[in-house]
Amino acid sequence: MVGILYDRYHTRTIKYYRGLVMIMPGFSVLFLLFTFANIAVPGTSGFISEFLTF
Amino acid sequence: MQLHPIVALGSTTAIVLAPAYALWLYHKISYGSFTNYIPRIYQDITTKEVQLLLPLLILTMWLGINPNILFNDISLPILGILANLPVMGIRSFSTKLNINWTFISKVLLWVLSFLLLCFIYFLFINIVYCSGDMPQSSTFEVIQSSNSSNISAFLHGTTGSNDSGVTIVHSIDLSRGVVTDVSGGFMDNVNNQINQISEVVQDSVHAVQDMARDTANQVETSSSAGRTVSAVVGSVVAANAAANLAATVFAVPAGLGLAAVSAGAGLTVLAIGLNGENIIENVAQTFGTADPTSPASDSNPWLGD
Numbered sequence: 001m002v003g004i005l006y007d008r009y010h011t012r013t014i015k016y017y018r019g020l021v022m023i024m025p026g027f028s029v030l031f032l033l034f035t036f037a038n039i040a041v042p043g044t045s046g047f048i049s050e051f052l053t054f
Numbered sequence: 055m056q057l058h059p060i061v062a063l064g065s066t067t068a069i070v071l072a073p074a075y076a077l078w079l080y081h082k083i084s085y086g087s088f089t090n091y092i093p094r095i096y097q098d099i100t101t102k103e104v105q106l107l108l109p110l111l112i113l114t115m116w117l118g119i120n121p122n123i124l125f126n127d128i129s130l131p132i133l134g135i136l137a138n139l140p141v142m143g144i145r146s147f148s149t150k151l152n153i154n155w156t157f158i159s160k161v162l163l164w165v166l167s168f169l170l171l172c173f174i175y176f177l178f179i180n181i182v183y184c185s186g187d188m189p190q191s192s193t194f195e196v197i198q199s200s201n202s203s204n205i206s207a208f209l210h211g212t213t214g215s216n217d218s219g220v221t222i223v224h225s226i227d228l229s230r231g232v233v234t235d236v237s238g239g240f241m242d243n244v245n246n247q248i249n250q251i252s253e254v255v256q257d258s259v260h261a262v263q264d265m266a267r268d269t270a271n272q273v274e275t276s277s278s279a280g281r282t283v284s285a286v287v288g289s290v291v292a293a294n295a296a297a298n299l300a301a302t303v304f305a306v307p308a309g310l311g312l313a314a315v316s317a318g319a320g321l322t323v324l325a326i327g328l329n330g331e332n333i334i335e336n337v338a339q340t341f342g343t344a345d346p347t348s349p350a351s352d353s354n355p356w357l358g359d
Binding site for chain 2: 001009028030037044
């Protein structure tokens, strides 16, 4: 996902990014889904791994 | 795990903090008005990239919904490993070194809770004060040039983004030569060249120019008659008068991508006054790097040395 952003804007600094929903809505939706997977929302594989932690 | 509280503390903290950071990241880069610091490229995620990411997403969801496809294969070996594992738990370790792990874990818990509260507080402050239409300043300087295309680059700072790339130059600090842009507008595309400026644009610029020159003559006490750029005024006094006019006259050539509109009550409009007849030959505009950490230059590019 970061590669997609870097391919367009050539920076990885978070400070420079803001309001990408307006420009790249599809990217934002995908990024939200991967964020959900990252924070281990039930239904993603992260939840299984965190569930096994306990 | 059940015998080692330190590991439990660490993993639990990671489980809590990682989602906080992920959500903070998503909030930072996705929401708010579009930033001024990167070029406005209207290119959404392409089909190739979707094809790249979709298998990842499907596998993630599949493993999340039906993890037994993995557990059926790994459960027996894992059970074998667990059965043969020597117990290296906390109890044998602590009896050897005689360390009060309970006390240490309590202290660690308090420290981590405090850090977590600080983090949440910082997050809250960040969201409250740094989201939305927080004014972001971008500095640029006006340099003297006879290149006829640069001024149109300034006037058409929203080149290629006709409908949504609205540039509103908010105010201008005459003492430092810093123009503040609060609109979330787009101050890049400096090198884009527009070859034609319509009559309407020229009229509107001249109209604002007259107002600006009046105020600028008051400001500009020191003589800088030789300079080509004579007046750049964005003060509230001039802008209140100029805002209405500018909102009207700048809205007309909006088809060219030029729009300097004072939409809200608090917005001020930068007015540019120029000496000479042909504005195209007078001013070249170079926008800075818009680095938020870069200090503003001390020299005033408009009012002479």
